[in-house]
Amino acid sequence: MNTRVSELFGIQYPILQGGMAYVSTAKLAAAVSQAGGLGVISAMELSAEELREEIRKARGLTSKPFGVNLFLRNAKVEQTAQVVAQEKVPVVTTSAGMPSRFMPLWLSAGVKVVPVVPNVAMARRVVKDGAAAVIAEGCEAGGHIGELTTFTLVPQIREAVGVPVIAAGGIANGRGMAAALLLGASGVQCGTRFLAANECEVPQCFVDEILRARDSDTMVVGRRLGQPVRALKNSYMMEFAQREMDPMITNAELENYGSGALWRAVRQGDMVSGCIMAGQAASMVKDTLPARDIILRMVTEARELLSAAPTTVF
16 A cells, blocks of 8 residues: 555555554564554653663564654653664654654654644644654544544644645544545554554453443543543543542642553553553454554455445445
8 A cells, every 4th residue: 555654654554553652562563564564662661771672672573664652741752862863763753742852863863753743733833843744643542632533633734734644543444544544644543453463562451441442431531731641431530530620639639640550551450540541443443463464454444445435435
């Protein structure tokens, strides 16, 4: 499937795997890249040397391009940004902020910079700074989100910038991929779907929660803190929502309550007091498969739908 995104990254299929904190390891990223997509390592919890080790581990598992995601609010981002440049990682995706201060460093190292953007204004700004593409992420996505939906965000950003647009948020199958391409995207990014990849190193209980999720089983908390997060409903999320509405609880206390919640879910398998970050597409994830099969199924379905569109759309 040849698009501007597949040409830009030198990959077979225009599918990126989202950089999910504590989830997107070298093993998962390499499997996605080996399957023809673009795998992405999350640098969220890693020190500079740990990130360097993950990058080199991925290179030992695949000779194909892969990327690194940097969460820009992370305290270690100054050091990990240097590692991305030193290791000449083919692609860096960024989230939770403006990557402007790092752009000269990365661009001089030949790294393609692809920020996640929640609105048109930010898309225009990062393209002006030298972004090779942008990821237009709607609020259907899991984890940290903006306010606009994928359906409205993608076409607006497509009309506003000249670089390739990658759609993210609510996409977990070929139908979503086909819709994104028709909206003007040149590729898609999927996070939640790859939580159920065989190569994803999360506890089985976490995967089970994804597999049994219904369409209304996610919720958003954190708007009061200016950091809205989508995750599956559980005791932790319901309690967070209650505390968020309580004026007697300070923002500092609220932040402290949320500290370590994702770690508890992903690394300790705590499905009660942990934050099970996942998008609204969780209800469309029905099985666990190798990353290669996830990608091939998605591409095959998208091709079939797009080829049949002239006779089915009226």
